[in-house]
Amino acid sequence: DAGVIQSPRHEVTEMGQEVTLRCKPISGHDYLFWYRQTMMRGLELLIYFNNNVPIDDSGMPEDRFSAKMPNASFSTLKIQPSEPRDSAVYFCASSRFQGNIQYFGAGTRLSVL
């Protein structure tokens, strides 16, 4: 299995622009998670899905952030408009069951100038 695949690996954009991060979970996994990692706050859970349905988005920082999972093999995290404080590494993870191991992608490093 190829593991969790995220794209792009690096994204540099200007403040105010829309940013879309992409994730392909491991085939057969029912749960998908989006995390954000910064030096100040560590690794934070933003939102997670079960069977393509958002279950808990309480970690999403504000309305500028949105996430979708149109099918079992694809999810997006969108930031519109982006701000410099959104600069971080964004990780996607998936798991087969709710209590099972989470497998993380390699992350997308976002820099908003």
Next chain:
Amino acid sequence: TQLLEQSPQFLSIQEGENLTVYCNSSSVFSSLQWYRQEPGEGPVLLVTVVTGGEVKKLKRLTFQFGDARKDSSLHITAAQPGDTGLYLCPRRRLLTDSWGKLQFGAGTQVVVTP
């Protein structure tokens, strides 16, 4: 709210030395996981400990869960440069949560130099 602390925040040692990192909570863990995150990669699960007093070994890594299930330690014997990484011990956000809602702290950054 459970308070989770990892210590030290940063540790730099020479190859061949031993090291221990700690994970402490103000409340009881029902179970605890340790992850390692290598530079430029996502975290990878190392172990899950469930029973108070439990000790698990993974090659040169020894994981211990405190008897009261409020703390855990990770000991690395004869550290290698490949042990370099960020060590994380997430907890469930609420006692009733499944592993799905993990809350990670800042972790312990370990650097092993040749």
